[in-house]
Amino acid sequence: MVSTRRTSMNVDRREKHWKNDPKWQCILAKASDQSQTIHGDVVIHSYQSRQDPYFTSSYFFETERGVVLVDTQIYYSAAQELWDAIKSKTSGNIFAIINTHAHPDHYFGNMLFRKVAPNATIITSAGVLADMHATAAQRVAKTRKEWGDEVPSNPADLVYPDFGFERTLTLAFDKITLELKEVGPAEAPVQVVGWIPQHRALIAADILQNKQHHYFSDRTTANWYRILQEFSEMNPRFVLTGxxxxxxxxxxxxxxxxxxxxxGLMSDVAPRDVDPENIDTIDAKSRSYVVSEMQRRFPDWFDPYYYEGKTVLEQCIDGHRSEQIGAQVLAALGSKAG
Ligand SMILES: [Zn+2]
Structure with missing residues (x-):
């Protein structure tokens, strides 16, 4: 056995270093004593990853046709824990799997579920399916570099949804209905959100995260906010966040x-003649001001470790990322539709 030694020169990020972060541990402890079940004729169960840095959520419920699962996690270890939870709380007979969007933490686990539930139909929207195909190779390379053996090394190993629906799809069972709809851009260029009228439960994909700073691209804010307004008008009792x-x-x-x-913070630092969303126009000092002020003003929101030594906020604001490929897909979809 060779043990991996951590030094300041050579930190192996794949050691799950974030598990040493007291804030991460605190949220983990909170999750284990919180009730994350919606009761009723049909019980909705949740699984929250104890493996990744950002507590990715999956949801599942039993129907007369079998179990419906929403999102399949990124880490092999988390997908396995999710599968164990499904087996312990339901029949374990999976009928359908919904992938909300093309980010790895919501669909890489399809690989495990295809093996353990070969008859389950994996569903997403046409836009999300296109986004997956367009971005998979880049996402596999990126996540493999950061997370090592917890994720696939070959894009050809990924399991994609069996079909992508256009705009809306309703799954109506005896005691529960799941109304799916494609919306975007927001956290991803396109994503599937769900509505369960029996519970007034909104499955929000990553458009909502439960007190966790958002991963966001530039120039999506206005549309994202518009979708939030639609969510408000739906008046849900529960929001099932990503x-x-x-x-x-x-x-x-x-x-x-x-x-x-x-x-508001961007407006403090961006020139008046540019879009206040345009992070490209502000310097490094202003970017770190925006990051630290966001953290200070939302002290109960978690800013998880994300990538290359940076938190989500640092990556999005300081490092400025733009979901280039996803945006291109969206533009291509738009031109195809138009
Ligand atoms: Zn996402």
Missing amino acids: HQGIAGKELIEETKHWFATFL
Whole structure:
């Protein structure tokens, strides 16, 4: 056995170093004593990753046709834990799997579920499916570099949804209905959101994260906010978020404050004649000001480790990322539709 030694010169990020972060540990402890189940004729269960840095959430419920699962995790270890949870809480007979969007933490786990549930149909929207195909190779390379053996090394090993629906799809069972709809751009260029009328439960993909700073691209804010307004008008009882589980509808308004705060800070530092969303126009000092102020003003929101030694906020604001490929897909879809 060769042991890996960590030195300041050579930190192996694949050692799950974030598990040593007291803030991460605190959220993990909170998750284990929180009830993350919606009760009723049909019980909705949740699984929240204890493996990745950002607490990716999956949801599942039993129907007369079998189990419906929403999102399949990124890490092999988390997908396995999710599968164990499904087996312990349901029949274990999976009927359908929904992938909300093309980010790895929501669909790489399809690989495991195809093996353990070969008859399950994997579903997403046409736009998300196109986004997956366009970005998979880049995402596999990027995640493999950061997460090593917890993720696939070959894009050809990924399991894609069996079909992508156009605009909306309703899955109607005896006691529960799942109304799916493609929306975007927001956290991803396109994503599937779900509505369960029996529970007034909104499956929000990563458009909502439960008090966790958002991964965002430039120039998506206005549309993202518009979708949040639609969410408010739906008046859900529960919001099933992409990270850190189930929240109440007040999270929608709090998320609007998050965007308003970001734009306010940007307005402090960006020139008056440019779009206040345009991070390209502000210097490094201004970027670190925006990051630290976002963290200070949302002290109960978690800024998880993301990539290359940076947190999500640092990566999005300081490092300025733009979802180039996804944006190109979206543009291509737009021109195809138009
Ligand atoms: Zn996402």
